[in-house]
Amino acid sequence: MENFLSTAVEIAREAGALVAELFKRPKEISYKRPSDLVTNADRRSEALIIQRLRNHFPGQAIVAEEGGGAQTSSEYCWYVDPLDGTTNFAHGFAVFCVTLGLAYRGEVIAGVVFDPIRDELFTAERGSGAFLNGQRIRVSPVNKLSESLLATGFPPFASNHDLNIQFYFRLTKLSHGIRRAGSAALDLCSVAAGRFEGFWELKLNPWDKAAGTLLVTEAGGRVSGLTGGPFQLLADEVFASNGHVHDEMCSVFSEVMAEYRGAKGKGEG
Numbered sequence: 001m002e003n004f005l006s007t008a009v010e011i012a013r014e015a016g017a018l019v020a021e022l023f024k025r026p027k028e029i030s031y032k033r034p035s036d037l038v039t040n041a042d043r044r045s046e047a048l049i050i051q052r053l054r055n056h057f058p059g060q061a062i063v064a065e066e067g068g069g070a071q072t073s074s075e076y077c078w079y080v081d082p083l084d085g086t087t088n089f090a091h092g093f094a095v096f097c098v099t100l101g102l103a104y105r106g107e108v109i110a111g112v113v114f115d116p117i118r119d120e121l122f123t124a125e126r127g128s129g130a131f132l133n134g135q136r137i138r139v140s141p142v143n144k145l146s147e148s149l150l151a152t153g154f155p156p157f158a159s160n161h162d163l164n165i166q167f168y169f170r171l172t173k174l175s176h177g178i179r180r181a182g183s184a185a186l187d188l189c190s191v192a193a194g195r196f197e198g199f200w201e202l203k204l205n206p207w208d209k210a211a212g213t214l215l216v217t218e219a220g221g222r223v224s225g226l227t228g229g230p231f232q233l234l235a236d237e238v239f240a241s242n243g244h245v246h247d248e249m250c251s252v253f254s255e256v257m258a259e260y261r262g263a264k265g266k267g268e269g
């Protein structure tokens with residue numbers, strides 16, 4: 001697959017080093033809208049990544065969170081999150097990463113997620129497995145929701161919070177618990193690495209999930225919509241699991257959703 005992955009790794013490492021260096025310095029924070037933060041690190045990391053991608057792969061499309069990308073007529077498209085975990089970064093909570101996913105005709109074929117704090121590099125190419133620092137990783141063998149550790153996230157604005165709080169409430173009681181660590185790309189990598197059995201989120205952008213969902217499927221897991229329908233990179237929701245607890249969790253999502261909609265219909269929600 002040409003040198004897509006090796007180049008993406010080089011770029012993610014360089015951007016990750018920059019972000020880690022800026023993490024030690026006073027942060028320059030501004031707001032895109034209330035609770036939606038952006039820092040100088042997001043912008044500098046994105047500028048670096050885009051410049052490198054344009055040098056290596058001129059003409060390929062780039063969709064990047066801070067708006068520096070551009071569509072082209074190419075069938076290749078890079079999805080770039082220059083800093084996933086911005087709120088953590090801004091508060092000095094060291095959970096964040098840089099992630100790049102490459103799609104060909106809409107299907108993700110290569111992905112990299114780099115956590116510069118833990119020096120963890122997650123990589124995958126379609127059909128070739130998932131790796132952490134060069135070692136093959138696989139999803140966990142746990143097959144009961146009651147023995148699962150889960151993760152979710154909430155977008156930095158309020159829509160969908162109420163429904164996700166209902167999922168959170170129900171699944172907390174049915175599992176070993178739910179982590180909300182603040183970086184969707186790293187959450188997905190934790191499913192791929194067998195640390196979490198499942199992760200879901202209701203409103204993510206393609207740059208948050210392109211690389212991480214490929215990691216999960218290449219590690220033997222399953223990625224879908226919340227109720228088991230096909231995964232769509234450009235859709236908001238994502239549900240990724242080790243595969244073994246997938247159906248059980250889909251049933252919980254369906255039940256909670258039906259109850260939530262019923263309650264709203266009666267004016268209780």
Ligand code: IPD
Pocket residue numbers: 065081083084085086087152153154155156181182183184185201203204208
């Ligand atoms: C956010 C993180 C977070 C998720 C939010 C994302 P950002 O991305 O991935 O975990 O819950 O929905 O927007 O803004 O830090 O790049």
Ligand code: CA
Pocket residue numbers: 081083084085184207208
């Ligand atoms: Ca993100």
Ligand code: CA
Pocket residue numbers: 042065081082083084085086
């Ligand atoms: Ca980001």
